Amino acid sequence: MDYRQSPNLSLRTKVSSDRLEVSLEEDDxxxxxxxxxxxxxxxxPVNPSDLGLIFGAADPxxxxxxxxxxRRRLVIPLDERQAGAMAARRxxxxxxxxxxxxxxxxxxxRHEALIGRxxxxxxxxxxxxxxxxxxxDCLLYPEGTAPASCASSFVNPLTVLGFLETMRDEGHKAxxxxxxxxxxxxxLVKVCLADGIDLISIVRSPEQARLLxxxxxxxVLNSKDEGFRGRLKDLVRETGATLGFDAIGxxxxxxxxxxxxxxxxxxxxxxxxxxxxxxxxxxxxxxxxKTIEIRRTVGAAWGVGGWLMMNRMAAxxxxxxxxxxxxxxxxxxxSFRSNFNATIGLEDMVDPELxxxxxxxxxxxxxxxxxxxxxxxx
Numbered sequence: 001m002d003y004r005q006s007p008n009l010s011l012r013t014k015v016s017s018d019r020l021e022v023s024l025e026e027d028d029x030x031x032x033x034x035x036x037x038x039x040x041x042x043x044x045p046v047n048p049s050d051l052g053l054i055f056g057a058a059d060p061x062x063x064x065x066x067x068x069x070x071r072r073r074l075v076i077p078l079d080e081r082q083a084g085a086m087a088a089r090r091x092x093x094x095x096x097x098x099x100x101x102x103x104x105x106x107x108x109x110r111h112e113a114l115i116g117r118x119x120x121x122x123x124x125x126x127x128x129x130x131x132x133x134x135x136x137d138c139l140l141y142p143e144g145t146a147p148a149s150c151a152s153s154f155v156n157p158l159t160v161l162g163f164l165e166t167m168r169d170e171g172h173k174a175x176x177x178x179x180x181x182x183x184x185x186x187x188l189v190k191v192c193l194a195d196g197i198d199l200i201s202i203v204r205s206p207e208q209a210r211l212l213x214x215x216x217x218x219x220v221l222n223s224k225d226e227g228f229r230g231r232l233k234d235l236v237r238e239t240g241a242t243l244g245f246d247a248i249g250x251x252x253x254x255x256x257x258x259x260x261x262x263x264x265x266x267x268x269x270x271x272x273x274x275x276x277x278x279x280x281x282x283x284x285x286x287x288x289x290k291t292i293e294i295r296r297t298v299g300a301a302w303g304v305g306g307w308l309m310m311n312r313m314a315a316x317x318x319x320x321x322x323x324x325x326x327x328x329x330x331x332x333x334x335s336f337r338s339n340f341n342a343t344i345g346l347e348d349m350v351d352p353e354l355x356x357x358x359x360x361x362x363x364x365x366x367x368x369x370x371x372x373x374x375x376x377x378x
Contacts (some may be wrong), residue, residue, distance in 0.1 A: 010128035023073035043151035044100030057085040097126030101147035120153035174198035174241035181208035198239035237264035244281040250290030258298040274299030282307035345373030
């Protein structure tokens with residue numbers, strides 16, 4: 001398909017005063033300018049953050065399917081609270097897809113040598129058949145690399161490597177991670193094994209524990225097991241973990257981690273302040289939207305804060321980030337390999353049954369979007 005011969009097709013999400021609409025829209029891509037290239041998008045992961053952009057505070061279970069111009073669209077009614085939560089994006093037509101990969105099909109004159117090469121992209125708007133973008137937002141892969149294998153080159157890999165850079169910069173030596181059976185969690189296990197870093201992985205089912213143990217994880221805990229908090233304290237003492245990364249967000253788990261650290265490092269002699277060891281948990285996800293609960297069992301030297309990959313990369317500086325990206329390229333088929341349950345097309349993103357299934361996926365399950373497809377395939 002030549003992108004010049006027909007309008008580009010992309011997924012769009014738009015909020016109005018009383019509804020959210022998800023639709024497929026056509027637009028003219030335009031010619032590549034200056035440092036730009038045009039990429040035929042062949043693979044883009046459906047990350048939780050992408051689903052969050054598409055649906056925001058709207059409830060996909062209330063979606064009404066409508067036809068317009070021969071194309072299906074989803075219309076989701078909004079109540080006053082939901083509309084207010086998304087007021088900042090009202091009347092904006094947004095194209096989701098934080099990252100993806102594909103083949104360069106056109107380029108400005110200075111980058112013509114890239115035509116035919118596989119690149120991964122981190123620039124948004126990837127749920128589209130073609131993407132015009134600056135080469136600065138791309139990662140070049142060796143010839144012969146399949147786009148599907150490098151579609152997830154940024155969000156999860158750079159989050160994992162960002163965790164380790166944070167650990168080193170703040171003087172910690174071991175980590176605790178929650179929702180650890182996710183694609184990201186599996187990557188973290190592999191990287192920590194390769195780098196000789198002790199990692200405590202917290203999961204929520206025996207199946208998830210077995211999945212991590214099968215790839216070599218040394219310390220896996222099920223938060224639903226009896227005695228979980230005591231075992232967590234013992235492993236924190238054994239590994240010296242004073243830093244946690246929490247994908248759950250709400251509820252008591254962040255406090256459980258800090259409490260385990262406090263009890264593991266409480267001095268034998270009395271101190272009214274408890275342990276003076278600094279204990280930190282960063283919340284980087286929101287699988288549970290409830291309030292984060294902190295009990296007065298965490299001592300006095302502790303912290304809970306938010307952690308965002310993009311902010312962390314900006315703080316590291318371009319030279320350090322470039323080194324991290326090159327590690328991702330080298331290890332994309334090993335440490336940073338992603339697993340997908342199925343590949344879907346753009347039209348499937350306006351199928352309410354499939355959307356509800358994607359949102360309700362268990363930890364570790366994931367879909368890959370190929371904009372050239374017209375239906376799901378296993």
